[in-house]
Amino acid sequence: MTEIFGVPFAVLLGQLLLGLINGSFYALLSLGLAIIFGMLNVINFAHGAFYMLGGFAALVAFNTLGIGYWPSLIVAPLAVGLIGVVVEKLLLRHLYKMDHLYSLLLTFGVALMLEGLFRHLFGSAGKPYPLPEALSGGINLGFMFLPAYRAWVIVASLGVCLVTWYAIERTRLGAYLRAATENPSLVQAFGINVPVMLTLTYAFCVGLAGFAGALAAPLYQVSPGMGSNLIIIVFAVVVIGGMGSIIGAVVTGLSLGLIEGLTKVFVPSASAIAVFLVMVAVLLLRPSGLFGRER
Amino acid sequence: MREQQHLLEVSNLNGWYGESHVLHGMTFNVGAGEIVTLLGRNGAGKTTTLRAIMGVVRKRRGAITYKGSDIISLPQHKVPWLGIGYVPEERGIFATLNVLENLMLPPVTQSGGMGIDDIYQLFPNLRGRDQTPGTRLSGGEQQMLAIARILRTGADFILLDEPTEGLAPVIVEEIAASLQVLKQRGLTIVLVEQNLRFAASIADRHYVVEQGVVVDEIANEVLPASMDRLNSYLGV
Numbered sequence: 001m002t003e004i005f006g007v008p009f010a011v012l013l014g015q016l017l018l019g020l021i022n023g024s025f026y027a028l029l030s031l032g033l034a035i036i037f038g039m040l041n042v043i044n045f046a047h048g049a050f051y052m053l054g055g056f057a058a059l060v061a062f063n064t065l066g067i068g069y070w071p072s073l074i075v076a077p078l079a080v081g082l083i084g085v086v087v088e089k090l091l092l093r094h095l096y097k098m099d100h101l102y103s104l105l106l107t108f109g110v111a112l113m114l115e116g117l118f119r120h121l122f123g124s125a126g127k128p129y130p131l132p133e134a135l136s137g138g139i140n141l142g143f144m145f146l147p148a149y150r151a152w153v154i155v156a157s158l159g160v161c162l163v164t165w166y167a168i169e170r171t172r173l174g175a176y177l178r179a180a181t182e183n184p185s186l187v188q189a190f191g192i193n194v195p196v197m198l199t200l201t202y203a204f205c206v207g208l209a210g211f212a213g214a215l216a217a218p219l220y221q222v223s224p225g226m227g228s229n230l231i232i233i234v235f236a237v238v239v240i241g242g243m244g245s246i247i248g249a250v251v252t253g254l255s256l257g258l259i260e261g262l263t264k265v266f267v268p269s270a271s272a273i274a275v276f277l278v279m280v281a282v283l284l285l286r287p288s289g290l291f292g293r294e295r
Numbered sequence: 296m297r298e299q300q301h302l303l304e305v306s307n308l309n310g311w312y313g314e315s316h317v318l319h320g321m322t323f324n325v326g327a328g329e330i331v332t333l334l335g336r337n338g339a340g341k342t343t344t345l346r347a348i349m350g351v352v353r354k355r356r357g358a359i360t361y362k363g364s365d366i367i368s369l370p371q372h373k374v375p376w377l378g379i380g381y382v383p384e385e386r387g388i389f390a391t392l393n394v395l396e397n398l399m400l401p402p403v404t405q406s407g408g409m410g411i412d413d414i415y416q417l418f419p420n421l422r423g424r425d426q427t428p429g430t431r432l433s434g435g436e437q438q439m440l441a442i443a444r445i446l447r448t449g450a451d452f453i454l455l456d457e458p459t460e461g462l463a464p465v466i467v468e469e470i471a472a473s474l475q476v477l478k479q480r481g482l483t484i485v486l487v488e489q490n491l492r493f494a495a496s497i498a499d500r501h502y503v504v505e506q507g508v509v510v511d512e513i514a515n516e517v518l519p520a521s522m523d524r525l526n527s528y529l530g531v
Binding site for chain 2: 172175181185
Protein backbone atom coordinates (compact mmCIF):
# COMPACT_ATOMS: atom_id res chain seq x y z
CA MET A 1 0.00 0.00 0.00
CA THR A 2 1.09 3.57 -0.60
CA GLU A 3 2.95 5.48 2.03
CA ILE A 4 3.10 9.18 2.79
CA PHE A 5 6.31 10.32 4.48
CA GLY A 6 6.88 6.72 5.53
CA VAL A 7 3.43 6.35 7.05
CA PRO A 8 1.04 3.80 5.55
CA PHE A 9 -1.98 5.46 3.97
CA ALA A 10 -4.43 3.38 6.01
CA VAL A 11 -2.83 4.40 9.29
CA LEU A 12 -2.98 8.02 8.26
CA LEU A 13 -6.66 7.77 7.33
CA GLY A 14 -7.41 5.92 10.53
CA GLN A 15 -5.90 8.69 12.60
CA LEU A 16 -7.65 11.34 10.53
CA LEU A 17 -10.95 9.57 11.24
CA LEU A 18 -10.21 9.51 14.96
CA GLY A 19 -9.28 13.16 14.73
CA LEU A 20 -12.52 13.94 12.95
CA ILE A 21 -14.50 12.20 15.70
CA ASN A 22 -12.68 14.07 18.44
CA GLY A 23 -13.18 17.19 16.37
CA SER A 24 -16.93 16.53 16.22
CA PHE A 25 -17.11 16.55 19.99
CA TYR A 26 -14.93 19.65 20.16
CA ALA A 27 -17.27 21.33 17.71
CA LEU A 28 -20.46 20.38 19.59
CA LEU A 29 -19.06 21.53 22.91
CA SER A 30 -17.28 24.66 21.76
CA LEU A 31 -20.36 25.70 19.77
CA GLY A 32 -22.38 25.80 22.99
CA LEU A 33 -19.58 27.53 24.86
CA ALA A 34 -19.24 30.15 22.13
CA ILE A 35 -22.97 30.89 22.11
CA ILE A 36 -23.10 31.12 25.90
CA PHE A 37 -20.12 33.44 25.89
CA GLY A 38 -21.50 35.55 23.08
CA MET A 39 -25.04 35.89 24.42
CA LEU A 40 -24.63 35.68 28.19
CA ASN A 41 -21.08 36.91 28.55
CA VAL A 42 -20.39 33.88 30.73
CA ILE A 43 -17.36 31.62 30.52
CA ASN A 44 -19.15 28.40 31.26
CA PHE A 45 -16.65 26.16 33.03
CA ALA A 46 -19.45 23.75 33.88
CA HIS A 47 -19.75 22.77 30.22
CA GLY A 48 -17.65 19.64 30.67
CA ALA A 49 -19.74 18.64 33.66
CA PHE A 50 -22.91 18.98 31.59
CA TYR A 51 -21.33 16.76 28.93
CA MET A 52 -20.62 14.22 31.67
CA LEU A 53 -24.22 14.58 32.91
CA GLY A 54 -25.44 13.78 29.40
CA GLY A 55 -23.41 10.57 29.42
CA PHE A 56 -24.74 9.58 32.82
CA ALA A 57 -28.31 10.54 31.89
CA ALA A 58 -28.09 8.12 28.98
CA LEU A 59 -26.49 5.44 31.17
CA VAL A 60 -28.98 5.74 34.03
CA ALA A 61 -31.88 5.90 31.60
CA PHE A 62 -30.65 2.68 30.03
CA ASN A 63 -29.82 0.76 33.23
CA THR A 64 -32.71 1.73 35.46
CA LEU A 65 -35.51 2.91 33.20
CA GLY A 66 -34.81 0.72 30.21
CA ILE A 67 -34.72 3.73 27.88
CA GLY A 68 -32.69 2.76 24.85
CA TYR A 69 -30.03 4.66 22.95
CA TRP A 70 -32.21 6.49 20.42
CA PRO A 71 -34.73 7.97 22.86
CA SER A 72 -31.90 8.87 25.21
CA LEU A 73 -30.44 11.12 22.51
CA ILE A 74 -33.48 13.27 23.22
CA VAL A 75 -34.03 12.51 26.90
CA ALA A 76 -30.43 13.21 27.96
CA PRO A 77 -30.20 16.70 26.42
CA LEU A 78 -33.64 17.56 27.83
CA ALA A 79 -32.61 16.46 31.33
CA VAL A 80 -29.34 18.36 31.12
CA GLY A 81 -31.13 21.40 29.69
CA LEU A 82 -33.53 21.38 32.66
CA ILE A 83 -30.61 21.37 35.06
CA GLY A 84 -29.21 24.25 33.01
CA VAL A 85 -32.46 26.19 33.55
CA VAL A 86 -32.11 25.72 37.30
CA VAL A 87 -28.44 26.76 37.33
CA GLU A 88 -29.14 29.85 35.21
CA LYS A 89 -32.22 31.02 37.09
CA LEU A 90 -30.89 30.27 40.55
CA LEU A 91 -27.25 31.25 40.25
CA LEU A 92 -25.82 32.58 37.00
CA ARG A 93 -28.41 35.28 36.39
CA HIS A 94 -27.23 37.24 39.42
CA LEU A 95 -23.72 37.51 38.03
CA TYR A 96 -24.38 38.96 34.55
CA LYS A 97 -23.58 42.47 35.61
CA MET A 98 -20.34 41.51 37.31
CA ASP A 99 -16.93 40.72 35.92
CA HIS A 100 -16.46 37.50 33.88
CA LEU A 101 -14.41 36.10 36.71
CA TYR A 102 -17.39 35.63 38.99
CA SER A 103 -19.39 33.51 36.61
CA LEU A 104 -16.23 31.61 35.70
CA LEU A 105 -15.63 30.79 39.36
CA LEU A 106 -19.27 29.93 39.91
CA THR A 107 -19.47 27.55 36.95
CA PHE A 108 -16.11 26.06 37.89
CA GLY A 109 -17.53 25.40 41.36
CA VAL A 110 -20.67 23.86 39.87
CA ALA A 111 -18.48 21.61 37.72
CA LEU A 112 -16.44 20.44 40.73
CA MET A 113 -19.57 19.74 42.74
CA LEU A 114 -21.24 17.78 39.96
CA GLU A 115 -18.11 15.80 39.32
CA GLY A 116 -17.67 15.09 43.04
CA LEU A 117 -21.30 14.06 43.36
CA PHE A 118 -21.04 11.59 40.50
CA ARG A 119 -17.76 10.20 41.83
CA HIS A 120 -19.53 9.60 45.11
CA LEU A 121 -22.55 7.97 43.46
CA PHE A 122 -20.90 5.95 40.70
CA GLY A 123 -17.18 5.71 41.54
CA SER A 124 -14.37 6.98 39.36
CA ALA A 125 -14.13 4.02 37.02
CA GLY A 126 -15.67 4.26 33.54
CA LYS A 127 -18.96 2.48 32.93
CA PRO A 128 -19.50 0.86 29.55
CA TYR A 129 -22.55 1.73 27.48
CA PRO A 130 -23.56 -0.82 24.85
CA LEU A 131 -23.31 0.10 21.20
CA PRO A 132 -26.77 0.47 19.65
CA GLU A 133 -27.47 -2.60 17.53
CA ALA A 134 -28.30 -0.74 14.37
CA LEU A 135 -24.84 0.83 14.39
CA SER A 136 -22.75 -2.10 15.58
CA GLY A 137 -21.36 -3.02 12.18
CA GLY A 138 -19.14 -1.13 9.85
CA ILE A 139 -18.45 -0.31 6.26
CA ASN A 140 -15.42 -1.50 4.35
CA LEU A 141 -14.33 1.48 2.31
CA GLY A 142 -11.69 -0.55 0.49
CA PHE A 143 -8.77 1.34 1.93
CA MET A 144 -10.03 1.19 5.52
CA PHE A 145 -12.77 -0.15 7.76
CA LEU A 146 -15.23 2.49 8.96
CA PRO A 147 -17.14 1.54 12.11
CA ALA A 148 -20.76 2.57 11.62
CA TYR A 149 -21.06 4.20 15.03
CA ARG A 150 -18.11 6.49 14.37
CA ALA A 151 -19.58 7.56 11.06
CA TRP A 152 -22.87 8.25 12.84
CA VAL A 153 -21.12 10.41 15.48
CA ILE A 154 -19.61 12.59 12.78
CA VAL A 155 -22.85 12.90 10.84
CA ALA A 156 -24.95 13.57 13.93
CA SER A 157 -22.73 16.21 15.44
CA LEU A 158 -22.16 17.97 12.14
CA GLY A 159 -25.91 17.91 11.54
CA VAL A 160 -26.65 19.41 14.94
CA CYS A 161 -23.96 22.06 14.49
CA LEU A 162 -25.34 22.96 11.07
CA VAL A 163 -28.93 23.22 12.31
CA THR A 164 -27.80 25.38 15.25
CA TRP A 165 -25.80 27.62 12.97
CA TYR A 166 -28.76 27.97 10.63
CA ALA A 167 -31.12 28.75 13.49
CA ILE A 168 -28.88 31.50 14.76
CA GLU A 169 -27.77 33.06 11.49
CA ARG A 170 -30.85 32.67 9.34
CA THR A 171 -34.00 32.67 11.47
CA ARG A 172 -35.98 35.31 13.29
CA LEU A 173 -35.28 33.75 16.66
CA GLY A 174 -31.59 33.82 15.81
CA ALA A 175 -31.87 37.50 14.89
CA TYR A 176 -33.34 38.17 18.35
CA LEU A 177 -30.41 36.34 19.91
CA ARG A 178 -27.80 38.18 17.86
CA ALA A 179 -29.44 41.51 18.55
CA ALA A 180 -29.70 40.74 22.25
CA THR A 181 -25.99 39.99 22.28
CA GLU A 182 -25.29 43.47 20.96
CA ASN A 183 -27.83 45.49 22.89
CA PRO A 184 -30.07 43.50 25.25
CA SER A 185 -31.85 46.49 26.68
CA LEU A 186 -32.99 47.72 23.26
CA VAL A 187 -34.26 44.26 22.30
CA GLN A 188 -36.21 44.25 25.55
CA ALA A 189 -37.57 47.69 24.62
CA PHE A 190 -38.95 46.12 21.43
CA GLY A 191 -41.07 43.84 23.57
CA ILE A 192 -38.99 40.69 23.80
CA ASN A 193 -38.53 38.99 27.13
CA VAL A 194 -34.75 38.87 27.10
CA PRO A 195 -34.22 37.21 30.51
CA VAL A 196 -36.35 34.23 29.46
CA MET A 197 -34.50 34.11 26.16
CA LEU A 198 -31.17 33.98 27.99
CA THR A 199 -32.37 31.16 30.23
CA LEU A 200 -33.47 29.17 27.20
CA THR A 201 -30.21 29.89 25.38
CA TYR A 202 -28.21 28.57 28.31
CA ALA A 203 -30.46 25.53 28.60
CA PHE A 204 -30.14 24.83 24.88
CA CYS A 205 -26.36 25.10 24.90
CA VAL A 206 -25.82 22.89 27.91
CA GLY A 207 -28.39 20.59 26.32
CA LEU A 208 -26.01 20.39 23.33
CA ALA A 209 -23.29 19.34 25.77
CA GLY A 210 -25.67 16.72 27.15
CA PHE A 211 -26.31 15.49 23.61
CA ALA A 212 -22.58 15.21 23.05
CA GLY A 213 -22.29 13.23 26.29
CA ALA A 214 -24.98 10.78 25.23
CA LEU A 215 -23.38 10.49 21.79
CA ALA A 216 -20.02 9.77 23.43
CA ALA A 217 -21.36 7.13 25.84
CA PRO A 218 -21.07 4.09 23.54
CA LEU A 219 -17.75 5.30 22.13
CA TYR A 220 -15.87 6.11 25.30
CA GLN A 221 -16.86 4.96 28.74
CA VAL A 222 -19.10 7.07 30.94
CA SER A 223 -17.12 8.39 33.89
CA PRO A 224 -17.33 11.40 36.21
CA GLY A 225 -14.06 12.75 34.82
CA MET A 226 -14.97 12.51 31.12
CA GLY A 227 -15.90 16.18 30.94
CA SER A 228 -12.95 17.72 32.70
CA ASN A 229 -10.56 15.82 30.41
CA LEU A 230 -12.17 17.43 27.42
CA ILE A 231 -13.10 20.91 28.58
CA ILE A 232 -9.61 22.42 28.56
CA ILE A 233 -9.12 21.54 24.90
CA VAL A 234 -12.60 22.81 24.10
CA PHE A 235 -11.75 26.13 25.70
CA ALA A 236 -8.62 26.29 23.57
CA VAL A 237 -10.86 25.68 20.54
CA VAL A 238 -13.13 28.57 21.49
CA VAL A 239 -10.16 30.87 21.98
CA ILE A 240 -8.64 29.88 18.64
CA GLY A 241 -11.95 30.24 16.79
CA GLY A 242 -12.62 33.61 18.39
CA MET A 243 -14.64 34.01 21.58
CA GLY A 244 -18.31 34.06 20.73
CA SER A 245 -17.97 33.13 17.05
CA ILE A 246 -20.32 30.29 16.23
CA ILE A 247 -19.00 29.31 12.85
CA GLY A 248 -15.49 29.75 14.26
CA ALA A 249 -16.18 27.23 17.00
CA VAL A 250 -17.42 24.58 14.57
CA VAL A 251 -14.70 24.97 11.94
CA THR A 252 -11.96 25.22 14.54
CA GLY A 253 -13.27 22.24 16.50
CA LEU A 254 -13.17 20.00 13.44
CA SER A 255 -9.83 21.24 12.17
CA LEU A 256 -8.14 20.91 15.53
CA GLY A 257 -9.40 17.35 15.80
CA LEU A 258 -7.78 16.70 12.42
CA ILE A 259 -4.55 18.47 13.39
CA GLU A 260 -4.40 16.39 16.55
CA GLY A 261 -4.89 13.25 14.48
CA LEU A 262 -2.09 14.25 12.13
CA THR A 263 0.33 14.98 14.95
CA LYS A 264 -0.42 11.54 16.38
CA VAL A 265 0.83 10.06 13.12
CA PHE A 266 3.87 12.20 12.52
CA VAL A 267 5.01 13.45 15.94
CA PRO A 268 3.18 11.22 18.44
CA SER A 269 4.91 12.76 21.43
CA ALA A 270 3.57 16.21 20.57
CA SER A 271 -0.06 15.21 20.05
CA ALA A 272 -1.14 16.23 23.55
CA ILE A 273 0.12 19.77 23.13
CA ALA A 274 -0.66 20.33 19.43
CA VAL A 275 -3.87 22.20 20.17
CA PHE A 276 -2.13 24.52 22.60
CA LEU A 277 0.71 25.24 20.20
CA VAL A 278 -1.88 26.27 17.63
CA MET A 279 -3.52 28.44 20.27
CA VAL A 280 -0.25 30.20 21.04
CA ALA A 281 0.41 30.83 17.37
CA VAL A 282 -3.10 32.13 16.72
CA LEU A 283 -3.07 34.40 19.75
CA LEU A 284 0.25 35.87 18.65
CA LEU A 285 -0.94 36.55 15.11
CA ARG A 286 -4.64 37.22 15.62
CA PRO A 287 -5.41 38.00 19.25
CA SER A 288 -9.16 37.99 18.71
CA GLY A 289 -9.10 34.49 17.21
CA LEU A 290 -9.45 33.21 13.65
CA PHE A 291 -13.11 34.17 13.26
CA GLY A 292 -13.38 36.71 16.06
CA ARG A 293 -14.27 40.35 15.70
CA GLU A 294 -12.05 42.94 17.32
CA ARG A 295 -13.78 44.39 20.36
CA MET B 296 -54.61 72.93 25.30
CA ARG B 297 -56.61 69.80 24.83
CA GLU B 298 -58.74 69.09 27.84
CA GLN B 299 -59.88 65.62 26.85
CA GLN B 300 -58.16 62.61 28.25
CA HIS B 301 -54.45 62.55 27.46
CA LEU B 302 -52.85 59.55 25.84
CA LEU B 303 -49.80 59.77 28.05
CA GLU B 304 -49.62 61.43 31.41
CA VAL B 305 -46.40 61.71 33.31
CA SER B 306 -46.58 63.22 36.75
CA ASN B 307 -43.91 63.90 39.30
CA LEU B 308 -41.62 61.34 37.67
CA ASN B 309 -38.31 60.75 39.45
CA GLY B 310 -35.66 58.56 37.94
CA TRP B 311 -32.24 57.26 38.89
CA TYR B 312 -29.23 55.79 37.10
CA GLY B 313 -27.80 53.71 39.89
CA GLU B 314 -27.17 56.19 42.66
CA SER B 315 -27.43 59.32 40.59
CA HIS B 316 -30.81 61.03 40.72
CA VAL B 317 -31.52 62.33 37.20
CA LEU B 318 -35.24 63.07 36.99
CA HIS B 319 -36.62 65.28 39.74
CA GLY B 320 -40.36 65.31 39.18
CA MET B 321 -41.08 65.50 35.45
CA THR B 322 -44.72 66.39 34.77
CA PHE B 323 -46.15 66.59 31.26
CA ASN B 324 -48.79 65.10 29.03
CA VAL B 325 -49.31 64.14 25.42
CA GLY B 326 -52.63 64.06 23.63
CA ALA B 327 -53.57 61.60 20.89
CA GLY B 328 -52.23 62.66 17.49
CA GLU B 329 -49.91 65.31 18.88
CA ILE B 330 -46.23 65.81 18.27
CA VAL B 331 -44.71 67.05 21.50
CA THR B 332 -41.06 67.84 22.01
CA LEU B 333 -38.84 67.80 25.04
CA LEU B 334 -36.27 70.55 24.58
CA GLY B 335 -33.30 71.21 26.81
CA ARG B 336 -29.58 71.15 27.17
CA ASN B 337 -27.44 68.03 27.19
CA GLY B 338 -27.87 66.18 30.44
CA ALA B 339 -31.21 67.83 31.27
CA GLY B 340 -32.88 64.42 31.51
CA LYS B 341 -34.75 64.26 28.19
CA THR B 342 -33.33 60.91 27.09
CA THR B 343 -33.73 59.54 30.61
CA THR B 344 -37.41 60.52 30.51
CA LEU B 345 -37.96 58.45 27.37
CA ARG B 346 -35.98 55.58 28.87
CA ALA B 347 -38.05 55.80 32.04
CA ILE B 348 -41.29 55.60 30.04
CA MET B 349 -40.00 52.51 28.21
CA GLY B 350 -38.86 50.97 31.49
CA VAL B 351 -35.23 50.85 30.34
CA VAL B 352 -34.51 52.98 33.41
CA ARG B 353 -35.92 50.77 36.14
CA LYS B 354 -35.47 52.90 39.23
CA ARG B 355 -38.44 55.26 39.03
CA ARG B 356 -40.95 56.93 41.27
CA GLY B 357 -44.03 58.93 40.34
CA ALA B 358 -46.71 58.08 37.81
CA ILE B 359 -46.73 57.23 34.13
CA THR B 360 -50.14 56.43 32.74
CA TYR B 361 -50.84 55.43 29.17
CA LYS B 362 -54.44 55.34 27.96
CA GLY B 363 -55.48 55.74 31.56
CA SER B 364 -53.59 52.79 33.00
CA ASP B 365 -50.39 52.72 34.98
CA ILE B 366 -47.36 51.42 33.10
CA ILE B 367 -44.67 51.93 35.72
CA SER B 368 -45.44 48.59 37.32
CA LEU B 369 -45.36 46.70 34.00
CA PRO B 370 -42.38 44.45 33.22
CA GLN B 371 -40.17 46.20 30.67
CA HIS B 372 -40.92 43.84 27.80
CA LYS B 373 -44.69 44.36 28.16
CA VAL B 374 -44.59 48.13 27.50
CA PRO B 375 -44.08 47.91 23.70
CA TRP B 376 -47.12 45.63 23.44
CA LEU B 377 -49.31 48.61 24.39
CA GLY B 378 -48.37 50.06 21.02
CA ILE B 379 -45.50 52.21 22.26
CA GLY B 380 -42.50 52.32 19.94
CA TYR B 381 -39.02 53.48 20.85
CA VAL B 382 -36.41 54.97 18.51
CA PRO B 383 -33.35 55.38 20.72
CA GLU B 384 -30.58 57.92 20.69
CA GLU B 385 -27.65 56.63 18.58
CA ARG B 386 -30.34 54.80 16.55
CA GLY B 387 -29.60 51.35 17.89
CA ILE B 388 -29.02 49.69 14.53
CA PHE B 389 -27.54 46.23 15.04
CA ALA B 390 -24.19 45.63 13.36
CA THR B 391 -24.55 41.85 13.28
CA LEU B 392 -27.91 42.08 11.53
CA ASN B 393 -28.43 43.11 7.93
CA VAL B 394 -30.85 45.85 6.95
CA LEU B 395 -33.77 43.49 6.41
CA GLU B 396 -33.16 41.72 9.71
CA ASN B 397 -32.96 45.06 11.48
CA LEU B 398 -36.22 46.10 9.85
CA MET B 399 -37.99 42.87 10.77
CA LEU B 400 -36.55 42.59 14.27
CA PRO B 401 -39.15 44.30 16.50
CA PRO B 402 -42.21 42.08 16.77
CA VAL B 403 -45.50 43.41 15.40
CA THR B 404 -47.34 44.49 18.53
CA GLN B 405 -50.57 45.85 17.05
CA SER B 406 -52.42 45.69 13.78
CA GLY B 407 -52.27 48.71 11.52
CA GLY B 408 -48.52 48.81 11.10
CA MET B 409 -46.96 49.88 7.83
CA GLY B 410 -46.20 47.27 5.22
CA ILE B 411 -42.77 46.95 3.68
CA ASP B 412 -43.92 48.72 0.49
CA ASP B 413 -45.26 51.71 2.41
CA ILE B 414 -42.01 51.88 4.34
CA TYR B 415 -39.94 51.91 1.15
CA GLN B 416 -42.20 54.61 -0.21
CA LEU B 417 -41.59 56.71 2.89
CA PHE B 418 -37.85 55.98 2.94
CA PRO B 419 -36.77 55.16 -0.63
CA ASN B 420 -33.12 55.02 0.48
CA LEU B 421 -33.76 51.73 2.26
CA ARG B 422 -35.02 49.96 -0.84
CA GLY B 423 -32.72 47.31 -2.25
CA ARG B 424 -30.37 47.36 0.72
CA ASP B 425 -31.72 44.22 2.41
CA GLN B 426 -28.45 42.35 2.65
CA THR B 427 -26.26 45.29 3.70
CA PRO B 428 -25.02 45.06 7.29
CA GLY B 429 -27.10 47.53 9.31
CA THR B 430 -24.27 49.78 10.39
CA ARG B 431 -22.87 50.12 6.85
CA LEU B 432 -25.71 52.49 6.07
CA SER B 433 -25.05 56.22 6.32
CA GLY B 434 -26.10 57.98 9.52
CA GLY B 435 -29.25 59.33 7.90
CA GLU B 436 -30.19 55.94 6.47
CA GLN B 437 -29.66 54.33 9.85
CA GLN B 438 -32.01 56.88 11.35
CA MET B 439 -34.60 56.10 8.70
CA LEU B 440 -34.18 52.40 9.40
CA ALA B 441 -34.59 52.99 13.14
CA ILE B 442 -37.87 54.81 12.51
CA ALA B 443 -39.01 52.40 9.81
CA ARG B 444 -38.65 49.29 11.97
CA ILE B 445 -40.91 50.83 14.61
CA LEU B 446 -43.53 51.85 12.04
CA ARG B 447 -43.73 48.23 10.93
CA THR B 448 -44.72 47.11 14.46
CA GLY B 449 -48.01 49.01 14.42
CA ALA B 450 -46.99 51.20 17.34
CA ASP B 451 -49.09 54.39 17.26
CA PHE B 452 -47.25 56.18 20.04
CA ILE B 453 -43.60 56.78 19.28
CA LEU B 454 -40.76 58.02 21.43
CA LEU B 455 -38.15 59.54 19.16
CA ASP B 456 -34.79 60.47 20.62
CA GLU B 457 -32.79 63.11 18.71
CA PRO B 458 -33.46 61.85 15.19
CA THR B 459 -31.50 64.68 13.59
CA GLU B 460 -28.33 64.43 15.63
CA GLY B 461 -25.26 64.68 13.42
CA LEU B 462 -27.20 64.62 10.14
CA ALA B 463 -26.83 66.86 7.09
CA PRO B 464 -29.58 69.49 6.55
CA VAL B 465 -30.93 67.70 3.46
CA ILE B 466 -31.42 64.50 5.45
CA VAL B 467 -33.00 66.43 8.33
CA GLU B 468 -35.56 67.78 5.87
CA GLU B 469 -36.31 64.28 4.64
CA ILE B 470 -36.85 63.06 8.16
CA ALA B 471 -39.07 66.04 8.95
CA ALA B 472 -41.16 65.25 5.88
CA SER B 473 -41.51 61.64 6.94
CA LEU B 474 -42.67 62.68 10.41
CA GLN B 475 -45.31 64.89 8.78
CA VAL B 476 -46.59 61.83 6.95
CA LEU B 477 -46.73 59.92 10.22
CA LYS B 478 -48.64 62.74 11.84
CA GLN B 479 -51.17 62.68 9.03
CA ARG B 480 -51.60 58.98 9.69
CA GLY B 481 -52.63 59.90 13.25
CA LEU B 482 -49.52 58.79 15.09
CA THR B 483 -48.56 60.44 18.34
CA ILE B 484 -44.91 61.35 18.80
CA VAL B 485 -42.79 62.47 21.70
CA LEU B 486 -39.65 63.98 20.28
CA VAL B 487 -36.44 64.76 22.11
CA GLU B 488 -34.58 67.44 20.16
CA GLN B 489 -31.75 69.94 20.26
CA ASN B 490 -32.42 71.24 16.76
CA LEU B 491 -34.98 74.02 17.34
CA ARG B 492 -35.72 74.66 13.69
CA PHE B 493 -36.47 71.03 13.12
CA ALA B 494 -38.62 70.84 16.25
CA ALA B 495 -40.55 73.98 15.27
CA SER B 496 -41.22 72.62 11.79
CA ILE B 497 -43.24 69.64 13.01
CA ALA B 498 -44.30 69.92 16.65
CA ASP B 499 -47.53 71.10 18.28
CA ARG B 500 -46.15 71.85 21.70
CA HIS B 501 -42.78 72.04 23.40
CA TYR B 502 -41.76 71.28 26.94
CA VAL B 503 -38.53 72.78 28.23
CA VAL B 504 -36.61 70.45 30.52
CA GLU B 505 -33.95 71.62 32.94
CA GLN B 506 -32.18 69.47 35.51
CA GLY B 507 -34.80 66.76 35.42
CA VAL B 508 -37.95 68.91 35.65
CA VAL B 509 -40.24 70.55 33.13
CA VAL B 510 -39.72 74.29 33.57
CA ASP B 511 -41.87 75.66 30.76
CA GLU B 512 -44.42 74.75 28.13
CA ILE B 513 -44.63 76.61 24.82
CA ALA B 514 -47.20 76.12 22.10
CA ASN B 515 -45.67 75.96 18.63
CA GLU B 516 -47.71 78.96 17.41
CA VAL B 517 -46.03 81.24 19.94
CA LEU B 518 -42.58 79.76 19.51
CA PRO B 519 -41.22 82.57 17.28
CA ALA B 520 -42.35 85.12 19.87
CA SER B 521 -40.77 83.12 22.67
CA MET B 522 -37.34 82.75 21.15
CA ASP B 523 -35.61 84.96 23.73
CA ARG B 524 -37.14 82.99 26.58
CA LEU B 525 -36.17 79.73 24.93
CA ASN B 526 -32.64 80.79 24.15
CA SER B 527 -32.08 81.70 27.77
CA TYR B 528 -33.10 78.15 28.72
CA LEU B 529 -31.01 76.49 26.08
CA GLY B 530 -28.09 78.87 26.46
CA VAL B 531 -27.58 79.29 22.73
